[in-house]
Structure formats: C-alpha cells, structure tokens
Amino acid sequence: QQQVKQSPQSLIVQKGGISIINCAYENTAFDYFPWYQQFPGKGPALLIAIRPDVSEKKEGRFTISFNKSAKQFSLHIMDSQPGDSATYFCAASKGAGKSTFGDGTTLTVKP
C-alpha cells in the first residue's frame, strides 16, 4: 500500500516558468512533510519542509502548499531555472515512525 502518491512522474518547464509537483497522502497521523532534491549521481538533500499546522511555507523560489483536509501538499518552484533540473521527492513521517517517500518527479527546465 503506497501511502504517499506523487505526480507527475516527469515535468518539462521553460526557463522562468512555474514548476508544480503534487503529493497526496493517506495516513492522517503524518506530521512532517519534507521535499528532497536529487541531482544525478548524488544522494537526495532536503529542499524545504512543512508541518501541518501551517498552510504554506516559502523559502526563496520554493514554496510548499499544504491542504490538510484534502491530505495533499505540493511544491511550487517559481522562476524555474535550468539548474533546478533534478528529481524531486516528497515524503511524510509521523512521530517516531519512519519516512515514506513518493516515487519522485524528474524536472527538466529548458533554457
């Protein structure tokens, strides 16, 4: 049973455009929702994270929007740049439990 569903699987955006990646979760006990960025040949690294007591968190060009009632959260990348081309993973965890990851989205930003 996949507890975190991520879409789309791949995304192509023009430079300067907005990239949007969505995740949906099933377990209402999840209380921590990070996004990880992974470049080819590297390990994933934390990009931005949110807890369910807020509906939005912004760090530079990256924003997480969180909808607790719909059990959905999304990553928005404003003014997308070729250097943002990477694979993005959403994740969810609860208390002392383990993190569950989405299947990843490969983002390509065309110059």
Add this chain to the structure above:
Amino acid sequence: NAGVTQTPKFQVLKTGQSMTLQCAQDMNHNSMYWYRQDPGMGLRLIYYSASEGTTDKGEVPNGYNVSRLNKREFSLRLESAAPSQTSVYFCASSESNGKETQYFGPGTRLLVL
C-alpha cells in the same frame, strides 16, 4: 564534517557472491537508514536503526541483513546477491527516528550479474 559517507561507490558482483556496504555518519545522529533506489520506484526502505543497538525491517528487507556497529556506523550485508538486487543503495541518518530531516550519503551503485 563529512556528513554521511558510503563505501564502496560502485561494485559489480556475480550471482551468489556476498558483500557488505559500509556507512558512517559524523553528525552524532541517533537514527540511520538503508534505502534502495530503482528507476521509477523512488526510495524504498530496507532496514533502519532508531538508535544504537536496535535495528528493524523496512519495506523490502528480504535478502539483506544489517549491523549497527556503533552510533556512527551502519552496515548492510548481502549474503547471496541476486540480479534483482541491482540498484543504487543510499544510507541516511537523522537526529531522531523519522520526524527529523534525513541526511543522505552519495550512494553505492551495485550491479549483480
């Protein structure tokens, strides 16, 4: 700080051979994890260790064993490698179990022929 280090970076095995993947972290983290990453399937948890001296199975533990040697080191062993275990393996650590940010190593690329 080196963060999370993994050895080797790349390995080729024949079916039936055994090997141990090494992982170490220098951030004094309590929890450590082993994942495998296959194309289109994201990160799947193999085993994790919530604290020194404890280990638990993750989503895909079959064919693997782990040892939490001390707080810094967490190794993954393949006793009899199979082609289905061809993958990229990532070790990660976090300050506590699950809730905090996970810090990943650079990965070990394993090919089983």
